[in-house]
Amino acid sequence: MSDVQYISHPLIKPDTVEQRLYQLSLAGEALKRSTLVVLPTGLGKTVVALLVMVSRLPRGKVLVLSPTKPLVEQHASFFKSTLTILPETIVLFTGSTPPQKRSSMWESAQVVVSTPQVIENDLLGKKITLEDVSCIIFDEAHRATGDYSYVYIAEKYARQNKEPLVLGITASPGSRQEKIQEVCAALRISSVEMRTDSDPDVRPYIFDKDIEWRYVSVPIEIKGLKQLMDSILTDRLNKLRELGFISPYQTKLSKREMLDLQARLQSQLRSSSPDQKVYKGISILAEILKLSHAIEISDTQGASALSKYFERLESEARSQNGSKAAKRLMEDLNMRRAVHHLAGCNGDNPKLNAVKELVEKQVHESPQSRIIVFTNYRDTAELVTGALKEVDGVKPVRFVGQASKSGDTGLTQKQQVDIIQRFKDGEYNTLVATSVAEEGLDIPATDLVVFFEPIPSEIRSIQRKGRTGRKHAGRVVILMAKGSKDEAYHWSSSRKEKTMLRTMKNINSELELKSKIKEAGGAGEPSQQTEDDGQKKLLDFPDKKMQVLEPENISPKVYVDQREIRSPVARELEKLGMEVELRTLEVGDYVVSDRAGIERKTVDDFLGTLMDGRDLFGQISDLARTFERPLLIIEGEGLYTTRQIHPNAIRGVLSSIAIDFGVPIIFSKDEEDTAALISVIAKREQIDNKTGISLHGRKTAPTLKEQQEYMISSIPEIGPVVAKNLLRHFGSVEKVMLASREELMKVGLVGPKTADRIKEVVSGEYKG
Structure with a gap:
């Protein structure tokens, strides 16, 4: 590459944004009409957004939407570091921004960077309007489907703004034509611009990316375990067949077929007197879903991960509120044999050994390397992290989402940002991540990306691969267990990636044709006159009941x-x-x-x-x-x-x-x-009925008993049951507050932690 040249623009700080021809070309097209820009990860989608932004700012404020708080903070930081406008006119909205402040911040802002839910809420609450927004940029635009907030915001923008301009940016919109069309329709997109690694204007900025598929053999003892579970699965499928819910010739069910059958059975339950067979079918199907998941784990994750899953099933079966499906499954003789068989396995997972070998070699050959290991399951992420800690020179960290479940604590967004920073700084050199690391986050260029297993989604596969080969040559290794679903998933995502490229070209041709027809006033889009004539015919229709609204167009x-x-x-x-x-x-x-x-x-x-x-x-x-x-x-x-x-x-x-x-x-x-x-x-x-509308409702005043229970239950970690126990034991709120730690612990459900919390709230010094 020749010497770096930088963008020269009054609104962009000198020597901050590298000039790349493909980014200028994409921005130029995006300024002509509402556009979806598809660009591989690491090639500067945000820079394209910046170039569009500086061209539209003279016309009004620009709104940038991104799915998560870390992404919003990342974008806001980038715009503040590159734009010459006053930093205080670049505002950041997330759920933690006080609603009462957002209206005034919106009024004075030139650039608003926000999570979509916040903007949706403020639009619904009439706190803001999109009339003066010159452009909306939708980051990770492939999310604009169904009832996601992007869809609502785009609709309001089209209604409220006389000259709307939308820029959608994504690395992977999907392979299905219907999905891409849905995104384009939702965002009112009229053009698609795409660049790939092989395009001539992109190629100079692409580093080599070596992609390798490595097969591993499933251990013989795991195959024996799988045979036991397969025999249970066959038995449950036979029961479904006997009940008439699947064809006599159907010997297996795909996950999609299972979910479709589940939906059909549940819909039958809503009838006035559902057949008892339906209840049986739903319960048997629940067993089949659990078994299928266990078989997939045994194939692709190994004995240790399967052991953790069996532990959860055991716990569910023993629980008072556990499902009957789990109880029956864990009482099945072959399932007991499988659990016993698993206990005798040595737990060695050939994939785990392969990961250790790959990461150790990378760190040994290049100590400054950064590595990401992707896995589909949290249990596996924990196992991989533990195994890599045993490898000399490897400093791994687990990187998962926010949700906590089954004793597995998630990471807050603050913790995620902290881990990424420490990964950049070298405190960690290996990120063992679930899907949370696939999309958008500012994770530094990595030298090696390992897929613990393939994934069937082309969107996620593209995003994972895009984590390497960004600033220097990189390598991707995909591990596959022979004869398992791994192989099917791998070929599925590969096929979908190729289909996506063809689909994008077809859709762009369709959008261009529609645009030309519209400009020519052809049949592709009804003219305003046609719409007016249609409305007149509706109003002239003799059956007045067909009119949806009164002539005054009253909006209730x-x-x-x-x-x-x-x-x-x-x-x-x-x-x-x-x-x-x-x-x-x-x-x-x-x-x-x-x-x-x-x-x-x-x-x-x-x-x-x-x-x-x-x-x-x-x-x-x-x-x-x-x-x-x-x-x-x-x-x-x-x-x-x-x-x-x-x-x-x-x-x-x-x-x-x-x-x-x-x-x-x-x-x-x-x-x-x-x-x-x-x-x-x-x-x-x-x-x-011409009935007016006003607000006059008030809740019934709480009784003294309810107020007392409310006061005690307002202390963190104390629910209504514990509050009632305390009040019954001590007799009044005052006596609860004056009780010693030891006295509190005599009450049912009050342990040391809860007692300490009560004393901290009651006796702690106020630091307001």
Whole structure:
């Protein structure tokens, strides 16, 4: 490469951004029309965004959206280091940014870098508008599907802005044409620009990337173990066949077929009197899913990982609330043999040995190396990290997501950022990561990337491979167990990667054709005159009931509780023409008129109130007391499928709500169905019945007993059960507060940790 040249622009600091022809070309195309830019990881998608940004800033503020807080912080830091505008006009929005501050920050900002959920919430709450946004940049644009926040924001932008410009950036939009078309449609994209490693203008910036597929043999004892589990699987499939749920000729089920069958069986449960065979089928299928997962782990992860999975199954089977599927499975004679057989395995995993060998050789030959080992499972990440700690010169660290489950503590975003920084600094030289390290994060260029197993997703495969060969030559090694799903996954992702390139070219041709037809005023897009004529015909239609809105185009208003903002229902209401106003509602979740208030509960939430003692009847009582026309909507499926509550107990609660409290119950399929119901009720109340809308509900004042329980349960780590135990034991809030550590520990469920926490809160010095 020749001497580095830098971008010269009034809004870009001198000598900060390298000038690359392909980035300038992509930005130039993106400024002509809303565009999806597809560029391999490490080739500067953010620089393309910067070039588009500086061209649009004179017209208005630019909004940059990215999926996670670390990515948002990373982008904001980059823009502050490269733009000449005042740093305070580049603002960062995440969930931790106080809502009351965001409106004023938005007004004074030139560049807003944010997670999408925050912008969605502020749009729903009418705190901001996108009228003066000259461009929106959607990072990791392939996420713009379904009900992800990107979709809603793009829709609002198209409605609110007269000259919208969208830039979507991604390394891998997917191979399926429908998926890419869905992304383009959601973001209102009219052009796709793509570069690959082989393009002439990109090639000078690409370093060699050696990709190697290494086969490992499955140990003979694991094969014996698999045979035992296969025999159980065959037995369960025979039972499904006898029940008539699979074909007589079907000898195996793919994961997709299992999930489709599960969905069909659960839908049959919603009938008024489901056949007992359906319950049996669902339970047997649950066993099959668990078995299939165990077989996959034995094939691809080894004995140690399978042992951990068996431990979790044992724990679930012994648990009082454990599933019957787990209980039956672990009582099966062949499963007991498999567990016994596994105990006799030496635990050596040829993949684990291969990883140790690869990493040791890399560090030995190049001590300054940075390495990433990708694995699909947290258990395996833990095993690999432990094994690499035994290798001289290797300093590994486990890098996983935020969720904590089954005693496995996740990493907070702050911890993730800290680990990446220490990886950059050399305190660690090997990152053992799950999927969290695939997307976007500013992980330094690595010398070696190891796939512990292949993955069927072309998007994730491309992102993993993109972690090397960025600033110098790199190497990718993919480990595959012979004769296992590893091979199928590998060829699947390879085929999808090739398909993606062809699909992108086809879609771009289609988008260009549509654009030309639109510009020419052809049949591809209806003209405004056609739309006006169509509307006139609708209004002239003799059956006036066909008119959706009155001539005055009244938009019914719906007050929505702030806590409901996490649900897509509010967005769906807006799509249906409702004027949504977020408020803190003391009673109900939605208010559609002076007399009509609605409580919405998903099936999981409804069942949860019954299992954990939350005051469902208190909420229903407040609803019935406050509104002349109260309503409960229960949303979702599978109300009677839980094994923890008998269906008759659920029916008893529903009967009490309807009969004792006089609150009607309507069941909805999903969020979209719920929104449709609420919109119909709002129109009926506000347009047909001319009923006004205002807020007047108040919760029933809590009793002294409830206030006392609330005061004690407000102490961290103390739930309602422990609070009641303490109050019963000591007799008053005052005596609980004055009790010694030893006295507290005499109360049921209060251990040393809880006692210490109470004393810390009660006796600790206030440092406000």
